[in-house]
Amino acid sequence: MSKFGITLNTSSNRLLGIEVHQSADRHTISLTQKQYHIDALDEFGLADCKPVSTPYNSALPLSETMAPSSPEEIAFMSNVPYKSAIGTLQFSAQHTRPDIAFAVNKVSQYSNNPGPQHWVAVKRIFRYIKGTLDHGIILTKHDSTQYLVGYTDADWGGCTDTSRSTTGYLFLWHGNLISWHCQRQHVVALSSSEAEYYSISQGVQDGLYLRHLYSNFYSINYELLPTFQMWEDNQGCIKISQHATSHKNTKHIDMKHSEIVKWYNDKKKPIPRHIKMRYHFIREHIANGLVRVDYCPTDLQYADILTKGLLVHLHKKFTSTFLTFKSQQPGGVSNSNHSGSYDLLAESHDDETCQ
Numbered sequence: 001m002s003k004f005g006i007t008l009n010t011s012s013n014r015l016l017g018i019e020v021h022q023s024a025d026r027h028t029i030s031l032t033q034k035q036y037h038i039d040a041l042d043e044f045g046l047a048d049c050k051p052v053s054t055p056y057n058s059a060l061p062l063s064e065t066m067a068p069s070s071p072e073e074i075a076f077m078s079n080v081p082y083k084s085a086i087g088t089l090q091f092s093a094q095h096t097r098p099d100i101a102f103a104v105n106k107v108s109q110y111s112n113n114p115g116p117q118h119w120v121a122v123k124r125i126f127r128y129i130k131g132t133l134d135h136g137i138i139l140t141k142h143d144s145t146q147y148l149v150g151y152t153d154a155d156w157g158g159c160t161d162t163s164r165s166t167t168g169y170l171f172l173w174h175g176n177l178i179s180w181h182c183q184r185q186h187v188v189a190l191s192s193s194e195a196e197y198y199s200i201s202q203g204v205q206d207g208l209y210l211r212h213l214y215s216n217f218y219s220i221n222y223e224l225l226p227t228f229q230m231w232e233d234n235q236g237c238i239k240i241s242q243h244a245t246s247h248k249n250t251k252h253i254d255m256k257h258s259e260i261v262k263w264y265n266d267k268k269k270p271i272p273r274h275i276k277m278r279y280h281f282i283r284e285h286i287a288n289g290l291v292r293v294d295y296c297p298t299d300l301q302y303a304d305i306l307t308k309g310l311l312v313h314l315h316k317k318f319t320s321t322f323l324t325f326k327s328q329q330p331g332g333v334s335n336s337n338h339s340g341s342y343d344l345l346a347e348s349h350d351d352e353t354c355q
Contacts, residue, residue: 018095019136030324031096032136037129040088044081044126051131052124053316056103058309063160066115073116082114085122092129096136098170098180099319100125102306105166105182135323142175148210148228151296152203154185154195155307163188165195168306169203171210177322179206182306193236200232200241201281204291211290227289231296241282241293 013020017036022029041047068074086108093104103125110118152169159166164187170180181202189195207228215222232238285291304310305318 027141055128056309066117101182150230151303153303154199156192156195167199196234196237233301
């Protein structure tokens with residue numbers, strides 16, 4: 001190390017743009033990207049932008065019809081660093097900022113041909129970040145006996161262009177948020193129960209991976225680990241996952257599965273493994289005691305923030321539960337100035353006029 005001038009710093013508090021802070025009692029670790037976001041705001045000329053209370057304005061849903069339609073709009077968007085901004089935001093959404101995951105996922109769907117309104121939506125995410133620079137993942141010592149708990153949700157038919165639903169789920173490890181996922185589903189669900197069933201099947205797959213990871217970390221036999229829990233707010237989905245009996249309200253799910261299987265059989269092609277497992281994956285693992293699916297009311301469904309743009313009070317409920325929130329940081333933005341009340345009409349107006 002002396003030859004190349006390398007030093008070993010065991011108390012480093014920054015890694016790949018992620019700032020790591022440990023409390024004095026060593027019971028809490030926070031992961032933030034404050035400086036990364038300050039640099040990003042400067043890079044895209046938004047250092048002096050006006051903060052907003054949520055990253056996505058659900059009153060102005062995005063669509064492909066917002067693509068540039070005039071020579072002026074085409075010329076304007078040709079000079080906009082849209083994809084670069086998306087990449088910057090995705091890095092944050094994947095590492096320390098689950099609160100912007102849905103908004104980033106939404107604007108990234110229009111990267112091929114973005115219009116001025118899409119760019120306004122991207123800048124809104126930066127404006128939200130401007131007011132929440134100190135937000136980040138907080139890991140705290142917990143006495144929770146539940147080593148792994150998941151929340152899964154879906155926004156049925158939320159995509160205005162394709163009518164596809166959005167999957168969202170997150171996992172807590174001894175009470176700490178460690179994993180989250182937001183993605184538009186690949187097929188159109190014919191009911192909210194089906195959309196939720198797709199979502200929970202993806203969530204359980206990730207949960208099983210985390211279960212394996214836990215057994216490796218603590219050198220515990222995988223088969224001896226207790227059942228992990230998944231919280232779901234759709235009663236129909238829970239019944240489908242727990243019972244193999246068909247019902248008139250869920251018959252279309254079994255029919256769709258049969259049609260897919262028939263298509264592969266007619267083509268004399270092997271049925272992909274994920275198609276075989278999709279509809280019975282959860283039932284099998286519930287029967288084997290690896291996972292338990294329970295009902296939780298919608299107001300306690302934390303994965304809701306990963307499937308749609310929420311109202312201010314619901315959005316803040318999530319951030320205050322899982323993300324760090326400091327009233328003032330040296331050289332940063334005073335969040336207390338923005339924690340009172342936001343003018344929602346002014347926000348909508350800003351979104352419409354900000355170019």
